[in-house]
Amino acid sequence: MINFEWYRTFIAIYQRGNLTKAAQELSISQPNASVHLASLEQYVGGKLFDRMPRKMVPTELGKKLYTQVVGSVESLASVETTFKRTALRHRPVIRLGSPLELFFSKISPQLEKISSPLNVSFGVAKDLMQQLDEGKLDLVIASQKTIDSRNIVYEPILTENFVIIGNKNIDLSDFNQHLENQDLNAVEKWLINQEWYAYSNDLAFIRRFWLKNFSKRPIISPKYIIPNLNVIIKSIANGSGISIVSDYLAQEFVDQGSITVIWNGTGDTANTLYLAYDKSRVSIEKVEEIKRLTQTIRSPHF
Known part of the structure; x- marks a missing residue:
């Protein structure tokens, strides 16, 4: 024929x-x-x-x-x-859980790469992973391994580093002098005296950075509590103040020159993000489609 x-x-x-x-x-x-x-x-x-x-x-x-x-x-x-x-x-819907900030900045520009309908839920890792465990979500982009199960697969997709950022016009002359003198007490004092933005009242990201670099908890009273890191970064770019955020979220604003990375710390304060799914429930086709959205995400180098 x-x-x-x-x-x-x-x-x-x-x-x-x-x-x-x-x-x-x-x-x-x-x-x-x-x-x-x-x-x-x-x-x-x-x-x-x-x-x-x-x-x-x-x-x-x-x-x-x-x-x-x-x-x-x-x-x-x-x-x-x-x-x-x-x-x-008639393709089945993919139910994806993700941090809002990562989805907005890194995944939403790539949605044309998948052909299946996508239903997205935003939240923190603990809540999203609970929904995954209950079968309410197919895949989750998780910042923590909150569930230990032989059926839950965690595939690393990104290593984020937390950095201190400020407006491009912030005066860093005293701060840089303290760094040059290797005077961490003076570095900490200078930081504490700034106007701070925080994601939550428990100072989650700030506390982690402080423990890594100063080996103690921060004595900081934030002026602004805003549970959205993208909003925090944009507010600093348009005004003043400082905060601690993930480097991949700050990258676009650093490239534009609207914010500056004040300090990476004495060493990286790192965290791994995972693509998590229950291998006994989700199809390989759904996993591969979401991987097409995440495979181009890269950590910046400041």
Whole structure:
């Protein structure tokens, strides 16, 4: 039986008048298009086109064949497209849990990479992982391994580092002098005296950074408590104050020059983000689709 792709290639060459353009339209290589045409010419027993320097001109046999098959080929192509759209409409919904900030800054610009419907829930790792365990979510981007189960898989997708940021115009002359003198007490005092933004009253990110770099808990009374790191970063970019945020969230604003990284600390205050899922419940197709959204996320280097 004749290969339907030979006819598709023939129709594309006839309508485009060019082998290269036909191959591009069909998303195949030019050598493959040439093979299709040669196979069809051998099958019908004659040349279908005369090759010109920049154009392919149909022969009388080519014109006759085109007239006979174009309607049928286009009808089949239409049926194929209709079935494909129907299949896409019936693809199962992927239920994804994610931190709002990461989804907004890194994942939402890449949504066109997946074809399945996506239902997103925002929240903290503990709550999202509980929903995963209860079967209410298919996958979770988690900042912690809060559930230990043989069926729960945690695949690392990003290592975030926490950094202190401030407005681009902040005066760091005294602070930098303290760093140069390796006077951590003076460094801490300078930081405490700034206006602080915090994600929550428990100073979660700040506390972690302080324990890593000063080996004690912070004595800080934040002026602003805002449970959204993107809003905190934008507020600092448009005003003043300082905060501790994930480096991947600050990257865009640092690149724009609207904020500055004040200090990375004496060593990295790092945390790993995972793509978590229950391997006994979720299909490999759903996992692979979400991986297409996360595979381009990279840690910046400040």
